[in-house]
Amino acid sequence: MLPPIKLCASKSDGQKAKNHKSVPKEKMKSPILLCASKLDRQKARNHKPVPKVKESTRNWLDLPSDLAVNILHRVGVIDILENAQKVCTTWHKICKEPAMWRVVHMDTALGSLTRSQLQKICKNVVDRNQRQLADISLLGFCNNVLLKYIAERSSHLRRLEISRCYGNLNQTWTKALKKFSSLEELSLHKTEISAEAIETLGRHCPLLKILKVNLDPPQFLNKTRENLSIAIGKNLHELRHLELIGNGMTNIGLEAILDGCRHLEALDLHICFYVSLKSTGLWKRCLRQIKYVKFPENCLDGCPYKVENDNASKDGQYPNLCRTCALTATEPSLYLRRHQ
Incomplete structure (x- = not known):
């Protein structure tokens, strides 16, 4: 048997392999350099990256x-x-700056401050505006002293809103309203105003276009009050918007308003339980004369001051009334528009 053949290189070949130096491989050129022209390749080699610019921070000042x-x-x-x-x-x-305090809104529900603290702050704000106050809302802490203070220092006031008044303002209204000759809107919620004050409005506030006197539902069905509605009809002939939510007037007061306020465009009669529209046909006159009307049976959804009268249905005083707003829920519409 023949000996196996060695599959190996000779001694001299192995020595040559050891002494062989490997040739370095040429670096792979980028695809861009391979396909670009000679000038473009030169520009690409000499290109230096642009340093990133730091974004400038904003100074709120x-x-x-x-x-x-x-x-x-x-x-x-x-x-x-x-x-x-x-x-x-x-x-x-x-x-x-006085211009900072031309519009002021303060509410006891938005913090933990007491009424006396809010009254002190309000006086400070009135002093800062230097008689430039144009619009002020006082919710839950206004009294006679504060109303008098504002009236003496805010002759250019155009809008006044008072809600949940602290005390009776009737003794101050007449004197205060005489100084609000630029008043265009008076908005009252759970705040009484007398017929005498309405007469003062008519004499000294010729620019008044919006009046809101919104109260809780009447507590007794046999308690009617015509003096306020009659005073409105006699003295506020230029009104465009009138809200009398919870007013105790009857058809007599409503007729006085329709006769005296010929320019009225919106009338809100929510929870005016003594007004009888269907039996007398007054509702037709309301729709014919006024563009937007809210009738007593309409629901109060959308009203900024929703009346809460949980005892209304419990006591049986107002049967079939909604617990949340003390109204019947049979008529969901907010406004009944003329000719609609």
């Missing part, structure tokens, strides 16, 4: 003053006085 005022208005009166004006000297200066 550099905002235009009118934009800063717009932002601060959304904060609220209490937060402005207690926090925002202390942030920096720029904001403190803006908060001192």
